[in-house]
Amino acid sequence: MIEVEVKGYADDKVFERVRESFRLIRKEYHEDTYYQHPCRDFSKTDEALRIRVRRFNGHFEAFLTYKGPKLDSVSKTREEIEVPIEDPDAHARILEALGFREVLTVEKVREKYYVEKGITLTLDEVEGLGKFVEIEALTDDREKVPELVEKLRGILLELGVTRFERRSYLELLLGKGG
Template sequence: MIEVEVKAHAGNFNDVEVKLNEIRAEMIGLEHQKDVYFNAPDRDFAETDEALRIREIPDTSGKRIILTYKGAKMDEVSKTRKEIEVDVSDTENMASILENLGFRAAATVEKKRIIYKFKESIISLDEVLNVGKFIEIEREAREGEDFSQARDEIFELFKKLGIEDGFERRSYLELMGVH
């Protein structure tokens, strides 16, 4: 799957939430996410523009744990990239497997996320600890499919939300100064 994503800085979420209500976006969740990022033993993901993380999302049944690989960005204006996710049941054992294979924990990113759905897009209002507030809009494209239309629709949705600048291609890790 290809994740087509664009992120922008946000001063506050109040104006955006008003616009989300005006366009009838549906709020679908509130999450506190804890992401532990790993670096490979044979290459530096900061240099190859890849990412490998374990994400914990507490929920009513305990917590959801997702191992995610993200490939290098595929264009110069968005964060479009190949993404592979798998649910795992045990954060500590998954981290131990990765560490035994030579991967090393590089950083932890924690954020509060308010999630909306509008048509094919997921809109996240992220408050990232020690980094700031951001709005991410993402949607999926199939591998081999031209993702430029999805990317253009995301930028149009940003315009509907009153956001036309402040776009950010760097990851939260990069914004934290982790290399």
């Protein structure tokens, strides 16, 4: 599956416009722990491996996620493979036993909104970074990526986003000295 994603910097006005324009699905709390491969440098290959713990409405979910390199020069579009896991601590121990090294944990509060069928938008408050808005769609068809990127960028522009960001929260935090 290809995750087509466009992210921008947000402020209180962008948050207000989103809250007025779209239907809230839920508020979530994320802890994303990223790992470095023992034999290749993900910062050079533009890949990511993480364990995400997501909490909402008294519920707990965890996922192991691989993200491949970005597929274009404008957005954060990339292949994503995600599987649910029941015991994130045990999975972390397996990764570490195989030589993977924990890099950093990104913590954020996320509000997830429904835009239209197949498109969701999130308001993120990331610890140590501030406010962001992300919009995403999923596709199996690489041919549709440019059209989807333009559509998603257009929605963010209408919401008042003026500055876009292709780097992940992990990259931004590491750039600050993490």
